[in-house]
Amino acid sequence: MARESFDKEIQFLRLLSLAGGAYSRQQFAARLGISVHTYDKTLRYLKEMMSTHQQRLPLEQGVELSEGLRYNHYESADPLLLFLFRAKSLKESESVRLSIILGALQGEELTAKETLDRCNETMPVDYPCPDEKTVRGDLKYLEEVGVIIRCAGGRPYRYKAANDLIDQLSDEELMDLYDYVDVMANTQVPSVQGYLLRDTLKKALRKRDYNPDVADTHLYKYHYHSRILDEAHLYTIFRAIRQRKKLRFLYLSPKRAKSYASQNTNPLFERETEGITETLLPLRVVYDHQYGRWYLVGHNARQGTMKFRMEGLTQIEEGESVPEEEFVQKLDKIEEQMKYSWVTDTLRPLKVAVRFYNPDRSGANFVRERVEAQGQWGTITEESDTTFLFEITVNGIYEIKPWLRSFGSSCEVLEPAWLRKEFIAEWKEIQGYYESIRENI
Template sequence: MARESFDKEIQFLRMLALAGGAYSRQQFADRLGISVHTYDKTLRNLKGMVSILQQGLPAEQGSELSDWLRYNYYESADPLLLFLFRAKSLKETESIRLSILLTALQTQELTAKDLQDVCSEQMPADGPQPDEKTVRGDLKYLEEVGVILRVNEGRPYRYRAANDLIDQLSDDELLDLYDYVDVIANTQTPSVQGYLLRDTLKKVLRKRGYHPEAAETHRYKYNYHSRILDEAHLYTIFGAIQQRKKLNFLYLSPKKGKNYASQNTNPLFERETKGVTETVLPIRVVYDHQYGRWYLIGHHSRMGIMKFRMEGLTQIEEGDAVEEEEFAQKLSSVEEQMRTSWVTDTTRKIKVVARFYNPGRSNANFIRERVEAQGQWGIITENSDSTFLYEIMVNGIYEIKPWLRSFGSSCEVLEPPWLRKQFIAEWKEIQSYYESIRENI
């Protein structure tokens, strides 16, 4: 799959998962900035990926794309958002060929020549038949990523699937491993690799006659589907940070209402790009737990420190590397400016003071526990049976304000005075929404 196509599929799936059937075809296409024809073509491609990735599954385990839209309410490892990662950077013929190779190596040891014969028998008749060089290249790739193992030293080399760990585990051990991966994948970030491992273990359990859904010990309702899709960029960005390389990308600000912009490769259909092309040195990646958003913090040669929502990054490419001394200087500058950032804010420092009210008639003080767990470097300065004071020096109030507001009547902002006035005005506005329409109600 081409890089541009992958950007498009990500945005397509994000809107499909979040909006469902709220948009018509034309509205969906307009939102993405593509034609209805491209919309239909993209949908066909997604359906094609589903059928490719389900090759070899029994009929009862297969599903249509429409079935994946009606996902289990508590199923956080949602296939609709994950199967795209399996198709990333793979052409359709590669996906089919790798599936055939892995299936064949599950039960026997085979040489490259044997596997070429297997591919020739099982590849679609209308598709290209792989030669021995292509098959050897596939085997080298699968061996590098640890999916298969070479079992002998002399030629011809024989290969088998790397299932030693799974095969050596008893049923109880495999169930314990599944439960552990399930918990970690749903509570840690990034999570995509954990979800993919969880899905693999689920398939192994099914082959042993277990149905993990019936024996699951934990249930999750996941609200931030976009976070999973945005993780597609993480490893590219982390790799660039480790190698001190700049990144070139087209940025589509979420505030603009456009999710995708095609590359103008055909001069006959060239049109103005809605996004902004940027070149930055990536410094840090920040995750906002409150909204489920990833942020890229980078240094721009002209603008200085810049912040980007990860969902707006498209067409990412690595650029030139910088000297270690220059990178260290930029990193030190970013760390200093973000030392008191609630998330990513780099505006001037402000002292915020709030009084929190302990819950009455309750043995568990969940207000105090939440402030201590989420209040970052803020400190509790005064404490009584009914209230406690919380103080923090933070960059701006834009990012901490929703957190304070989320406590409702259990939180009273004291400083700064203008922030207190803002809260008073907001609560009065909310109160007006609940005023009786008729006096006798």
Template sequence: MAKESFDKEIQFLRMLVLTSGAYSRQQFAERLGISVHTFDKTIRRLKDIAGTVKQQPAEDHNTAIHNMLRASYYESADPLLLFLFRSKSLKESESYRLSLLIAALQEQSLTPLELLDRCCEGIPEELALPDEKTIRSDLKYLEQAGVIRKLPGGRPSKYTANNDFVSLLSDEELSDLYAFVDVMANTQVPSVQGYLLRDSLKKALKRRQLPDGASDLFLYKYHYHSRILDEAHLYTIMQAIASRRKLSFHYFTPKSNQSYHSKNTNPLFARQSEGRHTEMLPLKVAYDHQYGRWYLLGYGSGRSQIAICRMEGITQLEESGVVSEDEYATRLAALERNTRYSWLVDMGRPVLVKVRFYNPEGAKRNFIKERVQLQGQWGEITEENDTSFLFEITVNGTQEIKPWLRSFGSSCEVLEPAPLRKEFIKEWKELAAYYEPVRKNIQLPHDGTA
């Protein structure tokens, strides 16, 4: 899949999830900055991929996207946002060929020529048949990826599926491993690799005819599933940081009316884009657990020089020139100075926040204090008594810490600064107004039922 197409389909899926079909075709195309024709072509492409992943007959492909968009508490992240990763960088012929090779090697050990015969028998008529060189290249790729392994011995070489890790596990160990991976994939970031591993283990459970018991044990899913779409850029960015390379990309801010801009080769069909071309030396990646957002922090060429970008607005990402270790260290030190007191990425004026937390009454464990100590970053508990404790922290601005404080509800009272306290008073008054009774003095039956 072309890089531009992958960017487009990431934004396409994100909008499908967020709007749940509220936009018309024209509105959707305008929001993405593409034509209605391109919209129709993209939806057909996604239906084909979804049908391949779900292994549905062709006549059912039209309903695949709609069924995958339906909210499911147990499988909400599978496979709606993952099937795109499975198809990334694979041509249609490659996906068929690799699938046939892996399936054949699951059954027995085979030579490259034997695998060539299997591929020629199984590939659809409309696709080009591979040659021996192509098969050997595919085998080398699968061996490097750890999917298959070459058996010891002379020529001709034989290959087999590399299933030792799973096949050596007992049924109980395999079930426990699946449950562990399921927990980690749904609670840790990044998680795309974890979801793909979970899928592989699920197939191993089915081959042994073992039940998938994890869904009975862990009844939760992460709320912000679209976060995993941003992981398409994450590894490119981390690689650029490690190699001290600059990045160039087209960026759309959260306030822009568009989220994508196609590369138009015909000037007659060129459209005005709301995004801007950005060049940056990437320095750090941050993740906001509160809202499920990824941030890229780096050194740009603008007036403020230190740049912060929401990863969901990044498209057409490419690596560019390399900088020296000295320059990288200088830029990183400047970023760390500016973000020293950032709750997440805010670089506003430092302010001291004082909060009174109230201990839970009658609870065996003080889960309020435990959570504050776990999530309170560099803040400190300065006073403590039987009913409450005082928490103090210096942060760059108060905007980013507000959601965390708000999540404690009545167990948290903001004392300082005064403007933040007033903001909370105003918010809680608004919430209280929502629960004012519509009718007063409602007479209930004597049995207490409405």
């Protein structure tokens, strides 16, 4: 899939998951910044792509595009269209060909020529049959990524699927491994690789006549589709950080009306985009658990430290390298600025003091447990049997404020005084909404 196309699919799926059926075709296309014709073509392409990746499943196990948007409390569904990651670096013909090769190597050991014969026998009529050089290249690639292994013996080399670990596990051990991967993929970041591994284990269980969907011990409903979709950028950014390279990209702010802009490759149809072209030395990647957002933090020669929400990054390209000394100097400066950042804020540090109230009922103290888990470097001081104090120094209050507000009546802000007044004003405003309803009743 072309890089520009992948950017468009990501933004298309993000808007589709957030808006559902709330937009008409015209509204959806206008919000994305594309024509209605491109909207129809993209939707058709996504459906065809999904069908390609589900082609080897029985009919009852196939997945429709609409299933990714269906809400069900009683199922642990994959995040919306995880198949996009399987297709992002492959042409459609490559995806079909690799699926055929992997399927052929599941049950037996084959040489390159035998694998070529299997491809020619089962390749759909709509796709060209590969030559021997192409199949040998595919086998080399699959061996490098660990999907297949070369069997012992001389030439001609024989290959088989790398299923030894799964095959050596008992049914109970395989189920335990699936449960572990299921939990980690749904709770840890990044998680795309975990979902892909879970998908592989699910197929292995089905081959043993187990239905993992029925035996699920944990059920999750994914709320942060952006988190999954934005992981596509992580590997490009991490590679640039390791190689000390700058990145060039078009940034479309989430606050703007458009979330995608095509590349202007034809001068006759060139037009201004609503995005901003930036060159940045990437230094850190930050994940905000509160909202499920990824942030890119780096240095710009013109504006210094800059922060971008990753969902707005499109058309990412690697630029020139910088000396190691310059990279370390910029990184040290960023880390000093963000020493007290709740997420990415670099405002003036100030002290925040809060009194938390333990729940009245007996059992788990979920307030205390949540503060201990999410309170970062803040300190907890016991005050009484019913309350405890939480103190932390942070860069500004705008990022920590939603977290404090989420505790409701279990949280009382003590310092700074102006923040306490803001909370009092907000709760009075909410109280006013409810008082009028009570009077009418």
